[in-house]
Amino acid sequence: MSNQDSNALSKEPQSSKPRLLITRRVFPAVLDALNEHFEIKHNDADEPWGPEQMRANIAPMDALYTVATDRIDAAVIAAAPQLRMIATGSVGYNHIDLGSCRERGIPVTNTPDVLTEATADMAWALLMATARRVTESERWLRAGSWKGWAWDQFLGADLYGATLGIVGMGRIGCAIARRAQGFSMRICYHNRSESAQADALGASRLSLEELLATADHVMLVLPYSQATHHVIGAGQLQGMKSTATLINIARGGIVDDAALADALKQGRIAAAGLDVFEGEPTVHPALLACDNIVLTPHIGSATLSSRLGMAMLAARNLLAWRSGSPLLTPVPGL
Numbered sequence: 120m121s122n123q124d125s126n127a128l129s130k131e132p133q134s135s136k137p138r139l140l141i142t143r144r145v146f147p148a149v150l151d152a153l154n155e156h157f158e159i160k161h162n163d164a165d166e167p168w169g170p171e172q173m174r175a176n177i178a179p180m181d182a183l184y185t186v187a188t189d190r191i192d193a194a195v196i197a198a199a200p201q202l203r204m205i206a207t208g209s210v211g212y213n214h215i216d217l218g219s220c221r222e223r224g225i226p227v228t229n230t231p232d233v234l235t236e237a238t239a240d241m242a243w244a245l246l247m248a249t250a251r252r253v254t255e256s257e258r259w260l261r262a263g264s265w266k267g268w269a270w271d272q273f274l275g276a277d278l279y280g281a282t283l284g285i286v287g288m289g290r291i292g293c294a295i296a297r298r299a300q301g302f303s304m305r306i307c308y309h310n311r312s313e314s315a316q317a318d319a320l321g322a323s324r325l326s327l328e329e330l331l332a333t334a335d336h337v338m339l340v341l342p343y344s345q346a347t348h349h350v351i352g353a354g355q356l357q358g359m360k361s362t363a364t365l366i367n368i369a370r371g372g373i374v375d376d377a378a379l380a381d382a383l384k385q386g387r388i389a390a391a392g393l394d395v396f397e398g399e400p401t402v403h404p405a406l407l408a409c410d411n412i413v414l415t416p417h418i419g420s421a422t423l424s425s426r427l428g429m430a431m432l433a434a435r436n437l438l439a440w441r442s443g444s445p446l447l448t449p450v451p452g453l
């Protein structure tokens with residue numbers, strides 16, 4: 120990505136344009152769209168800023184263009200007394216202290232819809248790789264361990280005709296369920312409220328305990344909050360089938376990673392596929408030591424069209440704010 124348009128503001132800007140902080144390297148199209156309307160400071164380095172750098176950089180800013188892996192907590196927001204708008208290039212917004220935003224009247228926008236199908240595809244990629252031991256057997260082959268075909272080599276779990284349990288039946292959960300129909304799966308889901316879309320897909324709503332006990336494959340697609348912290352811990356893993364797979368495409372912290380590593384090691388469940396981690400980009404060392412796990416670096420939405428769609432939607436929200444027009448995708452309740 121070129122960054123010729125990014126202006127590292129070395130001095131206080133003289134223009135009357137609002138000052139915008141872009142916390143990570145973005146597509147040139149985003150800078151092209153915003154440059155005329157904002158005085159931009161852009162972190163175009165490979166490394167994200169730590170908390171201190173973030174507070175220092177945001178201090179003089181009017182607007183923020185952030186991503187899911189930044190931590191925009193109360194201290195960061197307090198460090199920016201003029202901050203008036205936050206656009207995140209993510210559907211999730213648990214990284215932003217909404218309480219502080221509410222108190223200060225700062226609107227927040229996110230990027231729903233544009234990443235739904237790509238993320239559902241990735242959930243399926245992880246499920247298939249996990250259930251059929253794709254990366255585990257590939258590592259073994261590359262290590263030169265393959266001496267010949269055998270009946271019992273890398274036996275995996277069936278997907279066709281199996282029962283899929285989806286925890287969190289929003290847009291992405293429903294998109295995953297639609298794909299499951301092609302595999303003739305029985306679909307069950309757990310959600311705070313009944314989902315008409317899920318019902319139309321023939322999915323049955325269960326309690327979390329029932330779902331975990333019933334499903335051959337469990338997909339986590341729920342937003343992270345204090346209420347969903349460690350929703351899957353030792354007790355819940357104990358309640359799953361010993362042959363089951365667990366996929367987390369949602370957020371780190373929903374699963375207790377230490378408890379999961381323990382369950383995988385003890386064979387309490389068969390395998391797991393994770394795209395998100397507690398404390399990412401650090402991955403719990405006990406998970407790294409497991410063979411029966413597929414690990415990917417938070418790439419659920421990582422197709423060019425999806426990421427560009429997210430990046431431009433965040434930019435369009437900033438432009439709407441700048442021109443006083445209604446925000447396109449505001450986070451509800453702010």
Ligand code: DGY
Nearest residue numbers: 187208209210211420
């Ligand atoms: C999101 O949009 O919340 C994703 O986690 C970022 O890819």
